Amino acid sequence: MHILLAIGPEERHGYAIMGEVARITGGAVRLGPGAIYTTIRRLLDDGLIEESDDRPDPDMDDQRRRYYRLTGVGRAVAASEVRRLDGIVQAVRGWAIEGSG
Amino acid sequence: MNQPEPSHERVYRGLLRLYPSEFRARFGDEMVQLFGDQLRDARTGRVSSGPAGAAHVWIRTLGDLAVTAASEHARKDRTMAHSLAESPSMATRALGLIGILGGVALVLAFIPNLPWIWDFVAVRLVLFNVGAIAIGLAAYRTGALGSGRASVTVASAVILANAWYLVMGIAGIGRPQFPEADPDFRLIGFFAGAAMWLTDAVFGYVIWRVGRMARWVGLALAVGSLFAFTGMDRLELVRGDLAWFWRPAALAGIAVNGLAWIALGIAVARRRRVAVVSKAVVHEPVTMVDSTMADAASVDGRGISAER
Numbered sequence: 001m002h003i004l005l006a007i008g009p010e011e012r013h014g015y016a017i018m019g020e021v022a023r024i025t026g027g028a029v030r031l032g033p034g035a036i037y038t039t040i041r042r043l044l045d046d047g048l049i050e051e052s053d054d055r056p057d058p059d060m061d062d063q064r065r066r067y068y069r070l071t072g073v074g075r076a077v078a079a080s081e082v083r084r085l086d087g088i089v090q091a092v093r094g095w096a097i098e099g100s101g
Numbered sequence: 102m103n104q105p106e107p108s109h110e111r112v113y114r115g116l117l118r119l120y121p122s123e124f125r126a127r128f129g130d131e132m133v134q135l136f137g138d139q140l141r142d143a144r145t146g147r148v149s150s151g152p153a154g155a156a157h158v159w160i161r162t163l164g165d166l167a168v169t170a171a172s173e174h175a176r177k178d179r180t181m182a183h184s185l186a187e188s189p190s191m192a193t194r195a196l197g198l199i200g201i202l203g204g205v206a207l208v209l210a211f212i213p214n215l216p217w218i219w220d221f222v223a224v225r226l227v228l229f230n231v232g233a234i235a236i237g238l239a240a241y242r243t244g245a246l247g248s249g250r251a252s253v254t255v256a257s258a259v260i261l262a263n264a265w266y267l268v269m270g271i272a273g274i275g276r277p278q279f280p281e282a283d284p285d286f287r288l289i290g291f292f293a294g295a296a297m298w299l300t301d302a303v304f305g306y307v308i309w310r311v312g313r314m315a316r317w318v319g320l321a322l323a324v325g326s327l328f329a330f331t332g333m334d335r336l337e338l339v340r341g342d343l344a345w346f347w348r349p350a351a352l353a354g355i356a357v358n359g360l361a362w363i364a365l366g367i368a369v370a371r372r373r374r375v376a377v378v379s380k381a382v383v384h385e386p387v388t389m390v391d392s393t394m395a396d397a398a399s400v401d402g403r404g405i406s407a408e409r
Contacts, residue, residue, distance in 0.1 A: 014131050015138040032165025033132040033139075034120075038173050041124065065134055 002029055003039045004048060004070070004078050011052040011069040014040070040068060048074035109155070110137045113162065119170040136162060196239035197370025200362055203232010207359030223273040230267035230297075232362055234260050237304065239369040245314035246307055255307045262300040266293045281334070291335050298330035301358060308365070315368035322361035328354025 006012070006020035014036050022030050031039075043049040052067040070078065106114070113136045117129050139162070143154040206228035240246050241256035269290055273279035280290030301322060308319025331338050332351020341347070 014135045018135065018139075030161070032162050032169070033135045034162075034165040034169030034173075036135065037128040037132055038124075038169045041128065066131055 001081060002031070003036065004043065004074060005082070007049060007068055007070055011054060011067040013065045013067050017068070043074070047071055048077055107137065109140055116166055119166060120173055124173050193239050193243060193372070194370045196235040197366045200232040200236035200239065200366030200369065203229045203235065204359045204362030204366060206232065207362065208356060223270050226270040226273070227267055229359070230263040230270060232366065233263040233301065234267070236362060236365050236369060237263065240308065240314070240365070243314070243369060243372045245311065245369065245372065247311040247313070255304055258300045259304040262296040266297040269293045291333065294333055295330060298326045298333070302326035302330070305361065314372055315365060318361050318364040318368065321357055322365065325354045325357030325361055329358050
């Protein structure tokens with residue numbers, strides 16, 4: 001799920017995805033190359049992401065580097081997951097944050 | 102000109118052999134690239150990775166590799182077709198096991214110093230034929246011979262020919278050198294043997310051509326059986342001028358035949374039968390990343406498959 005959200009609306013290669021996962025989790029989640037690409041494989045196989053032919057990061061370009069972006073299905077799944085998590089946060093915000101102050 | 106790969110990346114590329122080859126071929130270059138990016142940023146301080154820099158990246162990467170390589174191996178056979186396929190039934194497993202025992206019985210003939218009394222030879226042949234019949238039946242049941250009339254014909258031929266030789270084997274128990282020593286059965290014995298070896302060869306060839314199960318074992322069975330056929334006494338090949346070639350070739354053919362039945366027994370006992378999948382199932386969004394996401398997707402309920 002982290003990778004799906006890290007790709008977001010952009011087209012990102014593996015290292016950019018790794019950095020974005022670390023950023024959105026505040027450094028709590030740091031994925032290695034194996035975790036990144038085994039998950040990318042699953043997401044590709046499930047049709048949630050696809051490989052992009054564009055080269056949006058020419059400064060970091062390399063023949064071996066491939067870029068990935070969300071498919072329509074991937075965007076729908078990511079949006080659903082965000083709504084679900086948001087619902088949980090809204091439901092417990094009262095006692096978990098305001099109650100602790 | 103291509104730059105030589107730095108040593109750290111070369112070592113990491115070697116370690117990628119721990120992943121399944123198909124996964125490595127697909128993502129290996131990208132993983133090495135990503136690992137190199139991590140090392141570069143750790144050395145230049147662009148990304149904070151603690152005091153040890155490259156060593157820290159290596160430690161994290163080795164842990165990542167150990168976990169994900171193992172999980173990828175565990176996962177590699179679990180394709181959608183695999184998960185939709187039926188596990189081999191107990192009957193198929195039993196038939197495979199009988200086939201293995203039959204092949205072992207034949208191969209035992211090549212181990213010296215066993216009690217080669219005639220009855221044992223006859224019993225061994227009976228076991229071998231029962232095994233071949235079992236494999237023929239199991240291969241047909243699991244679709245390894247393809248479909249339609251041709252598969253029925255091939256399976257029937259190999260089963261009937263081996264059953265014929267089985268009857269000759271049973272008749273030979275307690276009758277030394279049967280059927281060669283009995284003029285009434287000599288010719289019948291020859292045709293039974295010829296039918297067995299030739300149908301075994303056709304059976305192996307079809308396994309190879311269809312390619313759904315252990316296809317190279319099928320080819321080995323076909324070639325081995327043809328050589329075994331040439332070793333039949335009435336063909337005189339093993340006694341002619343080229344006996345120096347045909348005799349060992351025929352014996353090798355028999356051995357290959359036995360080993361192939363063992364391998365086919367293992368293959369058929371493990372073989373899953375692919376279930377018929379309806380169009381409705383195919384058009385569903387069949388897999389999600391995990392159950393949480395599947396729940397989220399269904400809650401969303403906006404027809405995800407339509408957005409594809």
